Amino acid sequence: MEDSGFSGVVRLSNVSDFIAPNLDCIIPLETRTVEKKKEESQVNIRTKKKKEDVVPAKSDDVKKSVKISLADCLACNGCITSAETVLVEEQSFGRLLEGIQNSKLAVVTISPQTFVSFAVKLQKSTGDVATLISKFFHRHGVKYILDSSFARKFAHSLAFEELHSTPSTSRPLLSSACPGFVCYAEKSHGELLIPKISKIRSPQAISGALIKGYLAKKEGLSPCDVFHAAVMPCFDKKLEASREQFKVDGTEIRETDCVVSTAELLEEITKENPEGSIEDSTVFEGDEWMTHLSRGAVIGDAGGSSGGYADRIVRDFVHQNGGVIKTTKLNKNMFSTTVESPESGEILLRVAKVYGFRNVQNLVRKMKTKKEKTDYVEIMACPGGCANGGGQIRYETMDEREKRLERVEEEYDSLKAHDTLEDWVEKVRVDWGKVDQDYRRHLFTDYKPVETNVAQALKW
Template sequence: MEDSGFSGVVRLSNVSDFIAPNLDCIIPLETKKVEKEVKDEVKINARMKKKEKLPEKPAVKITLADCLACNGCITSAETVLIEEQSFGKLWQGVSSSKLSVITISPQTITSLAVKLETTPQDMAIRISQFFKKRRVHHVIDSSFARHFAHRMLLEELHSTPATSRPLLSSACPGFVCYAEKSHGELLIPRISKIRSPQAITGALIKHFLAKKLALSPCEIFHAAVMPCFDKKLEASRDQFKVDGTQVQETDCVVSSAELLEEMTKEEQEEVIEGSEDVEEENWLNALGRGHIIGEEGGASGGYADRIVSDFIAENGGTSKTETLNKNLFYTTVTSPSGDVTLRVAKVYGFRNIQNLVRKMKTKKEKTDYVEVMACPGGCANGGGQVRYDTIGEREEKLKLVEENYNHLSKNSHVLEGDWEKVKNEWDSIDENWRRFLYTDYKTVETNVTQALKW
């Protein structure tokens, strides 16, 4: 299980999640600038007949935290993603922790199910057993954390003044990086403060579960399998560290394609019909039984549809959706009296995001809430999903992934029951627990120009 080097499934064409990055990292340029200043100082010292030796500069090492703080490109370099977030790190974390938890995205499950020609339910069992055979304690579905996010959507929209709308979803880390580095002043004040399901799961594990089990957060290892490479960047954010420590709430993220490669390498080709015995069914072990909870509104989380359904439940009215193209949808809610009371949109893919930004700049965008995803096709087509060779095959498989996702169980009452139980228990442990469900973002100042002046 040792990391054998660079994964064959990670390629620069996928890393960008369709937001084309500047592939030349500028941080080494900043180092060259410093080196030039050192050489200039040496020349000056020589002229002054000073023979002191200056300390040698260590080789530059770039981390994901550097990438988040740098405005040189939208996402990260391939080698940084692999070195810091890989199965090598995952297995090391599992073996060295007292408690290990792996979060699996439903989009990952459906992507692998299509590739291996099985059902999402059997794929969930197979993934769960793959990790549990390697001494992972819990393998869970991120749907439970998504339910936390959904519960807070309409409340956040109500608290957002009309002048700060549209409220933009924040579950896509590729879009968040783009907003921070390209249009911070315009977009950052409008981005939702609700954490993504991955980040909420990290809080549940490193704060709620740690206190419940009387463990230190550093004794727990939490990894996630996601359809998006930029989730590796998200996990590295300072906002998602345990208070006062350097412990990340999500220690490691690997992609759907990386999981497939690892499972194939371990020769897990047989179909598993049953599952090992597990404790009573709840959010920590339902996945081991093949129970995956989907939601209305498609494979990108259903944020826009949840806003609409909750708004109608509260205020009445009817909704109508207009499809402008396969990556752009507008929904209006009309009151019984005929007035338009809510406008929401789904905007997928960088081209549509750019058009959204232009309309916001000219104040022509009249929506109240926008579900934004950087990848065309949304999360089902994330850059970390299983890839195929031809365009035709990719489109065919994407359609199957979306169909599988849409056919997942919509038993939200199961999530609601677990949500009530965990919420009440968390409240008894920490009355300020709600702070772990929110985050904040800030503009990343441009440093490209300064770096290129060397």
């Protein structure tokens, strides 16, 4: 892919496990004569033509680019994951800084995967990295820097409850935190997969609702006065933020206004602070859940660098029902865990972790033939899971990437859980309920199959 003015790091990652996206965007075939809304942010797509298809252009059409929006990408079934090949102008770092400057309150949510990727690259502790990144954003006018692990705790607290209410005939219940997998499900196997996908929002989406629906009111502001950005290990999080489901009720205001990747943030911080030095600065005051990162405290959790959803299901099940836990590593991207009765050996619960599209495809095949007996599956599109997300910091050789990925996973596993985190969540839950009695609706969403409306199949 050619370089562009958008970002030097937004490009297809060199990972052999991905389904290749359709580089020949099919939207121009449908919409070439349809006038796009002028207010939508747009991106240019270069379409390839065969020589026999080329016709002389009219004078007013010379060098005119076809333009599509993020909404087009989400509504189209021509690609599996498109954020890594479509240059998403409205999700650039420049737009992030512009949004901060034009808001009354700016908040940034950062994933723990970002911190550990930085730590390995810069050879610093995750605490120092948290301080470095926090001070960078504070200097640019951001008031609060949040850890997405806080929002993930809301998701965790609902996971076993959702599984418990899911009939055995409707299982396996599939995790929904990975936007790459959700896009794949919507566009490829909607009727099969969508009914089985968890309705719990991702941490990014929960954080957006929390900021625009709760924190804005706490600060005495309207949601339109608050700018919320996120730093994520995945380019597809940019598309997730653009979904219609994740807008403030009855408005066109996004709950997450802009998403940049880990690598994009490193690029900007390096420009401004090549040595990665950490200057002394005043830490902004506020509740601990909003300020702990500024003090260098990154929240950890058991269950691996993809969020620990499967492990949380197992822990909650055993806490409620008892049982013996047994885990089997099927390959480096697949794990199976059972909870067995200590008396009879009967399997009471089956969960799995399935990472990378090869394994996802195998899972889908088993589901089609009704041979899949798992109760819950933690699914991530990237091989290696979120630690190896397409937006993470990359390295030149495959050998170096594998070694660095091991270090990133080790750093993540070394993060410590905060003793009072559950108390923070409960306090916010109570306060949120005071300003919005039906706040729980903001913790869930739904997905729908994308209907095929063009005579072109997905390219694999």
